[in-house]
Amino acid sequence: MLFPTAVFALFFFVVFFMHWGLVRFPRTRKWFLLCASMVFYGYWSWKFALLLLGSSMLNHAVAKLLAGQRDGCGRNRKTLLVLAIVINLGLLGTFKYAGFFTDGVLLPILRPVCGWLGESAVAALVSFQESIYPMLSSIVLPVGISFFTFQALSYVIDVYRGLVNPARSWLDFANYLAFFPQLVAGPIVRATVLVPQMEELPSEKRHSETGKAVFLIVCGLFKKTVLANWIATRLADPVFAMPETFSGPDILLGVYGYAVQIYCDFSAYSDIAIGTALLMGFEFPDNFNAPYFATSLRDFWRRWHISLSTWLRDYLYIPMGGSKSGPRRTAAALLVTFLLGGLWHGASWTFVLWGAFHGTVLIVERFVTSFRNPAWMEGRNAATLVRMSSIVLTFHLVCFSWILFRGGDMEVVRGVLGGLFAWRSGVGDVTLWSATSIIMVVAGFSSQFLDGGRMAAFHARLCLVPAWVQGVAAAVVLTLILGLGPKGVAPFIYFQF
């Protein structure tokens, strides 16, 4: 079920009123919430919904066992934790990485080895390929598996570390893992934040700000249905589909366009998820904070997909030594974290390269910033200039990395980079540069001003507007957005992860 569709609107109408109508019956309300999340997820495939339920049962059972043995044998607890991690990652690996490891890693190694061993080995490899390919092509990636697997892992690890108690019941944990607003594309809400809210479902007295929620949802729908969709179909998709036919300036606009598109697309999903949850009384942390205003790549990762970057920091980077174990260990930890972060986004070498690029630039940044700034940079004007230059440089580094991210295969990446650096002319005299395309890219870029706490004062003022006025205003604005957007809805980019 996609957010900007009539089906979801109908689904949410029923869920919203039933959720608040059942306030006096907390247990029934919890079951209803879980059923609603299952309907939302099962709309793609009921088999995926069963998989999600199975994952919640397993992880909750492990968490209970871990909590029960808190004073017992450390070895047993460690074994249980390793088992949970292996099963969770095994599930993710089977669905997401089986094809990549077979086709991109295993077979390229086996081919020369079998060739060297002789004809019988080659025949065995061919028969292996014939049997494995139909099996691999039958695997369908469950939507959002990367997100709920990471949530489940963080829960089990936090229980192991004693940072969080296991949920009071399986129902509370299942509601945490399967809660529909954040189920398929995040934010990756931690158990410490959401499990207590699921245990004590929000009563009417804790009802959160309607104005803020509606504002987030409407802004999210505008970013997705108007900006992201337009930029995707008019700029980014054509450039990345046939880079060789476009001129250097067109490719540059396509790359800027993709940077804006992915921000508008993903932050829109987060905004709608946060707003939808807020209408139901649940509070999620922010997932974006004007990432293209970052002054360094380190700063960028504090502002982009915050729930993933903090996850990677807490469960990968810090356990590997973090920044407190010497420069070499820190560099290794950064590189491994970002390589795995890249792989998390997709089973392809371009994602691995994307992660490697971010990891390497972060290492260089750490090295450069370890030197003291020269005296001329201390003045106010110079500091502003340095800050602006840092923002521009960081934005362009991120744009460069998006070419690897969006490319899909190295052929496309080479085509885009070749066109960009050779600054050649395109085929024919059609150009992507137009007043509309510039307005759309600038509007998407400027939508970052809505992120974080920048609109807090406005949200507080919205709360004072009568409820019916809020409802009418939101409906009118949404109608105008629907009129502006193209027919049909493209899926969110982060659904594939």
Place this chain on the structure above:
Amino acid sequence: MKEEINTPVCSPAKRGKGTGLAVLVFYVVLLMLNAGALEESVSRMPFGTARSFWLKVLRPCAATASRLHLGWPRRMVETHLGNHLNRDTGR
């Protein structure tokens, strides 16, 4: 960079009652403003129970909305901006 917020915040009880009303009004107004477009999109669905059901629900809404000229804002935006934005460039 954090801005001080001095705006008075309304009471939780008021907010609680307000949310349901805001959402209800939102849905009713949204339905009326888009009834024509929804009816058109449902009429393109394959023949069957779902199509017949939704047409039965939407036809009276679309008729009322048409009588009250409520489809005008969406039509105006579609004609003047949406169609211009989304027309095929042939590339």
